[in-house]
Amino acid sequence: MKLLENKTTLITGASRGIGKGIAEVFAKQGSNIAFTYNASVEAANALEKELQSYGVKAKGFQSNAANFDAAQQLAADVISEFGTIDVLINNAGITKDNLLLRISEEDFDKVIEVNLKSVFNLTKAVIKPMMKKRSGSIINMSSVVGVKGNAGQSNYAASKAGILGFTKSVALELGSRNIRCNAIAPGFIETEMTAALPEETVKGWRQGIPLKRGGTPEDIANACVFLASDMSSYITGQTLNVDGGMLT
Ligand code: NAP
Numbered sequence: 001m002k003l004l005e006n007k008t009t010l011i012t013g014a015s016r017g018i019g020k021g022i023a024e025v026f027a028k029q030g031s032n033i034a035f036t037y038n039a040s041v042e043a044a045n046a047l048e049k050e051l052q053s054y055g056v057k058a059k060g061f062q063s064n065a066a067n068f069d070a071a072q073q074l075a076a077d078v079i080s081e082f083g084t085i086d087v088l089i090n091n092a093g094i095t096k097d098n099l100l101l102r103i104s105e106e107d108f109d110k111v112i113e114v115n116l117k118s119v120f121n122l123t124k125a126v127i128k129p130m131m132k133k134r135s136g137s138i139i140n141m142s143s144v145v146g147v148k149g150n151a152g153q154s155n156y157a158a159s160k161a162g163i164l165g166f167t168k169s170v171a172l173e174l175g176s177r178n179i180r181c182n183a184i185a186p187g188f189i190e191t192e193m194t195a196a197l198p199e200e201t202v203k204g205w206r207q208g209i210p211l212k213r214g215g216t217p218e219d220i221a222n223a224c225v226f227l228a229s230d231m232s233s234y235i236t237g238q239t240l241n242v243d244g245g246m247l248t
Pocket residue numbers: 012013014015016017018019036037038039040041063064065066091092093094114141142143144185186187188189190191192193194
């Protein structure tokens with residue numbers, strides 16, 4: 001039995017990495033997929049075709065998650081195309097790492113806008129239709145760095161910690177409407193975002209993880225399937241660390 005049959009999922013930032021992995025696993029579980037991307041037009045077109053080959057409806061939208069008006073328009077377009085949004089996954093994110101001494105105001109603001117304000121923009125855009133339906137699952141992609149902090153990532157850590165406070169507040173506000181809101185805190189997941197790190201750093205990280213490997217996009221996608229599906233219908237306001245035991 002497919003766990004997400006008859007659901008429509010909107011995923012931000014799915015042209016590559018974790019978002020792409022979520023889109024693939026969700027389509028295999030029977031969910032229709034609306035996804036967004038920033039600039040990767042070719043990758044998005046290829047993903048749209050791949051998802052359709054799993055027998056579900058799928059469409060990519062070029063939409064800047066950091067822009068409030070674009071997010072409202074996106075939700076309206078998805079509803080008119082798909083009829084509903086059952087699951088929202090706020091996954092789009094960027095890094096602009098630097099020590100606090102060197103970080104520019106612009107790089108601080110940009111990371112907060114793309115990583116945190118986007119979560120506000122999209123959540124606000126979907127809650128009215130979810131309230132009408134008295135059902136919905138919102139999943140926000142935080143990070144272990146948002147839970148623990150990290151030297152050289154004060155902007156990114158602040159954005160990811162902000163997501164945790166937002167998630168808990170939405171869970172409290174909308175629980176009575178049967179809208180659930182949870183966060184996932186991935187550890188070290190090997191994607192293009194982490195490919196930019198020096199190989200020695202990566203080796204050191206793998207060694208420090210109790211399960212002795214970096215995570216894959218599928219590891220995160222499987223946790224998302226659980227939080228999106230009715231298997232988690234009594235879970236809200238939680239942060240699930242998917243990190244190979246990194247924070248333990
Ligand atoms: P990634 O490989 O760099 O992919 C980022 C995705 O976000 C791309 O699809 C990108 O689209 C999209 N995106 C960037 N800015 C956007 C914007 N303004 N509007 C819409 N889409 C935008 O990143 P990843 O490693 O898969 O990470 C995905 C999420 O997991 C992020 O929130 C990240 O912070 C979080 N996370 C990752 C790790 C890790 O180890 N990888 C660990 C913890 C948390 P384009 O292709 O068009 O640029």
